[in-house]
Amino acid sequence: MAGNTAVPGTTVTSRVLALLTAFDEQHRELGLSALAERAGLPLSTAHRLVGELVDGGALVRTPSGGYAVGRRLWDVGLLAPVESDLRRVAEPFLNDVHAATRATVHLAVRDDVEVLYLERMTGRASVPVVSQIGSTLPLHCTGVGKVLLAHAPVDVQRRVLADLRRVTPYTVTQPGLLLQQLERVRRSGMATTSEEMTLGACSVAVPVRRGDQVVAAVGVVVASLRRDRTRLATALQVAAQGIGRSLG
Amino acid sequence: MAGNTAVPGTTVTSRVLALLTAFDEQHRELGLSALAERAGLPLSTAHRLVGELVDGGALVRTPSGGYAVGRRLWDVGLLAPVESDLRRVAEPFLNDVHAATRATVHLAVRDDVEVLYLERMTGRASVPVVSQIGSTLPLHCTGVGKVLLAHAPVDVQRRVLADLRRVTPYTVTQPGLLLQQLERVRRSGMATTSEEMTLGACSVAVPVRRGDQVVAAVGVVVASLRRDRTRLATALQVAAQGIGRSLG
DNA sequence: GCTAGAACTTCCGCTGAGCGGAAGCAATCC
DNA sequence: GGATTGCTTCCGCTCAGCGGAAGTTCTAGC
Numbered sequence: 206m207a208g209n210t211a212v213p214g215t216t217v218t219s220r221v222l223a224l225l226t227a228f229d230e231q232h233r234e235l236g237l238s239a240l241a242e243r244a245g246l247p248l249s250t251a252h253r254l255v256g257e258l259v260d261g262g263a264l265v266r267t268p269s270g271g272y273a274v275g276r277r278l279w280d281v282g283l284l285a286p287v288e289s290d291l292r293r294v295a296e297p298f299l300n301d302v303h304a305a306t307r308a309t310v311h312l313a314v315r316d317d318v319e320v321l322y323l324e325r326m327t328g329r330a331s332v333p334v335v336s337q338i339g340s341t342l343p344l345h346c347t348g349v350g351k352v353l354l355a356h357a358p359v360d361v362q363r364r365v366l367a368d369l370r371r372v373t374p375y376t377v378t379q380p381g382l383l384l385q386q387l388e389r390v391r392r393s394g395m396a397t398t399s400e401e402m403t404l405g406a407c408s409v410a411v412p413v414r415r416g417d418q419v420v421a422a423v424g425v426v427v428a429s430l431r432r433d434r435t436r437l438a439t440a441l442q443v444a445a446q447g448i449g450r451s452l453g
Numbered sequence: 454m455a456g457n458t459a460v461p462g463t464t465v466t467s468r469v470l471a472l473l474t475a476f477d478e479q480h481r482e483l484g485l486s487a488l489a490e491r492a493g494l495p496l497s498t499a500h501r502l503v504g505e506l507v508d509g510g511a512l513v514r515t516p517s518g519g520y521a522v523g524r525r526l527w528d529v530g531l532l533a534p535v536e537s538d539l540r541r542v543a544e545p546f547l548n549d550v551h552a553a554t555r556a557t558v559h560l561a562v563r564d565d566v567e568v569l570y571l572e573r574m575t576g577r578a579s580v581p582v583v584s585q586i587g588s589t590l591p592l593h594c595t596g597v598g599k600v601l602l603a604h605a606p607v608d609v610q611r612r613v614l615a616d617l618r619r620v621t622p623y624t625v626t627q628p629g630l631l632l633q634q635l636e637r638v639r640r641s642g643m644a645t646t647s648e649e650m651t652l653g654a655c656s657v658a659v660p661v662r663r664g665d666q667v668v669a670a671v672g673v674v675v676a677s678l679r680r681d682r683t684r685l686a687t688a689l690q691v692a693a694q695g696i697g698r699s700l701g
Numbered sequence: 702g703c704t705a706g707a708a709c710t711t712c713c714g715c716t717g718a719g720c721g722g723a724a725g726c727a728a729t730c731c
Numbered sequence: 732g733g734a735t736t737g738c739t740t741c742c743g744c745t746c747a748g749c750g751g752a753a754g755t756t757c758t759a760g761c
Contacts, residue, residue: 209716209749216718217465217748218505225511226525228532238708247750252710254748257466263473267534270709270757274533277474282530283587284476285522286515296575304552327544339528457720457745464747465719486737495721500739502719518738 217254220246224254225263225278230340234271288314291421292323294451295413298444299326299423305440308425309334311410315353318365320344323421332428333403345369345383346376348408349422351396355387356412356419362387375400395438397430409434411441415452423448465502468494472502473511473526478588482519536562539669540571542699543661546692547574547671553688556673557582559658563601566613568592571669580676581651593617593631594624596656597670599644603635604660604667610635623648643686645678657682659689663700671696 227235227243235243241251255272258264262277295312303310309328313320319341327334336342344350344357344365354365366380377383390396399407410424423445425437475483475491483491489499503520506512510525543560551558557576561568567589575582584590592598592605592613602613614628625631638644646656658672671693673685 209714209718210751211716211718211749213717216505218469218502219509221466221469222506222509222511222525225529228529230532233532233534236708237710248709249711249750249752250748253750254466257464258470261467261470263470265534274529276533276535277470278526279530279533279535280587281473281476281522282527282533283585284478284481285524285527285530286481286513287524287527297577300551300574303548326548329545337531339531457743457747458722459720459745459747484737485739496738497721497723497740498719501721 211250220244220250221254221258224251224258225274228274230337234267234269234273236271240272288323288421291413291448291452295324295421295423295444295448298447298451299324301447302423302425302440302444303328306425306427306437308332308427308437311336311349311424311426312421313349313353313424314421315344315357315361316341318344318361320347320350320353320422322349328426330428332406332426334406334426335403342402343370343372346372346398346401348396348398348410348424348426351386351390351398352410352412352422352424353419355390355396372402373400373404377401394442396424397434399430409437409441411438411445413445413452414449420452421448459498468492468498469502469506472499472506473522476522478585482515482517482521484519488520536571536669539661539696539700543572543669543671543692543696546695546699547572549695550671550673550688550692551576554673554675554685556580556675556685559584559597559672559674560669561595561597561601561672562669563592563605563609564589566592566609568595568598568601568670570597576674578676580654580674582654582674583651590650591618591620594620594646594649596644596646596658596672596674599634599638599646600658600660600670600672601667603638603644620650621648621652623652625649642690644672645682647678657685657689659686659693661693661700662697668700669696 223244224240227240237252240255241248244251255264259266262275264272265275267273299310299312303326307329309332310326311322312324313322321341322336322338325336325338344354354362366383369378371378394411396410405428406426407430408424408426410422412419413421413423423441471492472488475488485500488503489496492499503512507514510523512520513523515521547558547560551574555577557580558574559570560572561570569589570584570586573584573586592602602610614631617626619626642659644658648654653676654674655678656672656674658670660667661669661671671689
């Protein structure tokens with residue numbers, strides 16, 4: 206038979222990680238072939254490694270015969286120190302905002318040219334929300350994203366402005382207009398969006414400051430801003446200040 | 454030099470998983486030696502694999518020179534379908550309980566002979582709480598645990614009763630007494646604990662039923678039950694019924 | 702029921718990625 | 732200075748891993 210033809214310089218570890226990271230928000234479940242293709246591995250190699258990962262509890266077979274991330278990886282992943290101080294400190298303040306507004310509340314940080322969502326409390330109203338804890342979205346079309354972008358280094362802003370993808374008909378895709386908005390965000394200490402990411406969803410967000418650094422953003426998603434933009438902003442500012450103070 | 458002396462029959466995958474699962478609640482950060490020992494690997498093997506895992510973002514170096522679980526594993530782990538329907542459905546009801554009581558609220562399921570915490574909302578009061586999302590605790594000394602144990606199969610109950618570890622001076626360690634309590638839990642539809650897991654913390658919990666099966670438990674942790682045990686139980690029962698109905 | 706195709710599983714001989722003891726290095730303590 | 736602890740590098744042996752190919756099961760369309 207053929208013998209070993211693996212790409213030299215690769216490791217089993219890298220292949221295992223390629224398999225694990227083949228899963229994402231849109232692909233929580235994958236068949237073997239899809240998994241192999243997304244990981245860039247030959248089918249039989251993927252088959253063996255996936256079997257070992259299932260044995261170790263890192264993956265599980267789904268009822269429909271595919272594969273998904275397993276319990277073992279879930280509880281190990283939760284141990285990751287991803288802004289854990291910020292998340293711990295912020296939790297009670299986010300609860301307050303949620304209790305006061307009954308809207309979907311977000312805590313997010315900037316991850317290079319994207320927003321990374323750290324916490325989310327789902328609101329009561331049926332406003333469509335696409336964010337997921339642990340996933341990222343573009344900076345230019347979400348409330349927390351605009352806040353983080355407005356206080357990001359110039360080179361980050363430049364890179365974002367160079368690629369303003371249209372997500373909905375209302376997404377701001379003109380660099381000049383967005384720059385104006387960012388200036389207003391810095392002045393007013395608050396950002397808003399209206400159906401720029403998701404139709405039927407508007408948002409308000411404010412920065413969380415540690416000293417004079419903006420380290421995160423808190424925001425809410427609602428169906429309309431007509432009624433109570435000010436009330437929402439006030440609740441968020443109270444929370445943001447509380448979080449900032451608690452961060453010391 | 455020596456040459457290859459690896460334990461036959463083991464795979465790189467299993468060694469990688471051994472390294473990842475060396476981390477737990479009590480060991481969120483580990484030095485290389487500790488990591489190697491906990492994974493049962495020779496130091497130099499661990500050194501190489503850990504380096505590859507760091508390159509892949511599965512682990513990160515901490516400021517103090519140790520290792521911790523990385524961002525990559527965090528967001529992959531969050532994709533795991535661990536009771537995800539239950540968690541999604543339960544979230545708004547848990548919010549209600551939290552808003553009404555301002556106490557620490559838990560959603561938990563039974564994982565063999567332990568409670569697995571799925572969700573937690575931290576309360577305002579400074580009541581000590583040891584539970585962590587993704588981690589497990591004994592069934593016999595927590596509120597949600599007693600609920601789940603009371604409705605567990607007989608063989609699970611037998612195994613738990615055979616090993617009632619004392620955690621605090623108030624932990625119930627007499628099988629007979631615990632059996633009486635479990636009977637009362639089934640009759641009254643509610644379990645309580647008083648400093649049986651953590652000094653200074655009491656709890657109330659009720660079962661979540663899907664049809665006639667108990668599939669989970671919701672509970673609150675407070676400093677004392679003297680005042681409002683009934684109010685807490687009522688709030689929990691409303692939530693548990695709502696969750697059960699939503700599960701269909 | 703039959704056939705076509707896709708998806709999954711098993712086989713097996715070649716080989717270089719992985720292995721780990723040992724030596725080297727760095728920081729900390731007494 | 733010497734001892735201890737902990738991390739990093741080295742290197743030649745060897746078997747775990749590799750993947751093309753063949754075999755098997757599942758699904759769909761007719």
